[in-house]
Amino acid sequence: MKELVERIQKDGRVLGEGVLKVDSFVTHQVDPVLMEQIGQRFAEVFKDQGITKVVTIEASGIAPALFVAQTLNVPMIFARKAKSLTMDEELLTTSVYSFTKQVTSTISISRKFLSAEDKVLIIDDFLANGQAAKGLVELCRQAGAGVEGIGILIEKSFQDGRQLLEEMGLKVVSLARIAALSNGQVEFLEEDA
Numbered sequence: 001m002k003e004l005v006e007r008i009q010k011d012g013r014v015l016g017e018g019v020l021k022v023d024s025f026v027t028h029q030v031d032p033v034l035m036e037q038i039g040q041r042f043a044e045v046f047k048d049q050g051i052t053k054v055v056t057i058e059a060s061g062i063a064p065a066l067f068v069a070q071t072l073n074v075p076m077i078f079a080r081k082a083k084s085l086t087m088d089e090e091l092l093t094t095s096v097y098s099f100t101k102q103v104t105s106t107i108s109i110s111r112k113f114l115s116a117e118d119k120v121l122i123i124d125d126f127l128a129n130g131q132a133a134k135g136l137v138e139l140c141r142q143a144g145a146g147v148e149g150i151g152i153l154i155e156k157s158f159q160d161g162r163q164l165l166e167e168m169g170l171k172v173v174s175l176a177r178i179a180a181l182s183n184g185q186v187e188f189l190e191e192d193a
């Protein structure tokens with residue numbers, strides 16, 4: 001997606017250790033105009049898949065996922081990383097290792113929001129080693145829901161997340177694909193949409 005690639009070139013910052021900082025438009029301050037365009041692009045790609053729910057993980061996935069859900073006219077669910085006191089009902093849970101925070105956390109979704117009738121589109125901001133997306137797939141599968149695809153804003157193609165998800169038989173669509181982050185420069189591959 002040209003607009004996202006250009007924005008990464010303009011405002012993304014390369015940190016050491018293969019990390020890209022996009023906190024001025026995605027992960028902390030959020031650009032709603034860009035998020036709306038992203039929502040429309042994913043909705044266009046997945047419009048014939050019969051999606052009934054958009055699923056993401058807090059916090060940075062919520063903004064893009066909400067715009068996708070609005071365009072597809074379906075609910076958006078975000079997996080929580082900490083158990084809320086008000087989540088007293090039955091939960092779908094799994095553990096996820098965070099690439100950036102280097103800790104394992106339990107993520108959960110209330111069982112009542114996903115069922116075997118659902119066709120899910122998973123959305124997340126980054127794809128690195130694929131653990132966050134894999135955790136979301138596991139929550140969907142616990143509910144018997146089908147996962148129709150995974151939409152990623154920024155894929156770091158030098159890590160193995162995409163391969164892991166494709167080996168699980170999942171369709172991955174990334175709006176920006178990064179081949180390398182070196183010497184403060186971002187090198188792109190051709191994006192999927």
Ligand code: 5GP
Pocket residue numbers: 018019020021022027060097098099100124125126127128129130131132133156161
């Ligand atoms: P994975 O589970 O695929 O290894 O990592 C995905 C999660 O890690 C994303 O949800 C995102 O929060 C975080 N993440 C991974 N790589 C980066 C990065 O380069 N920059 C930022 N800002 N977050 C990242």
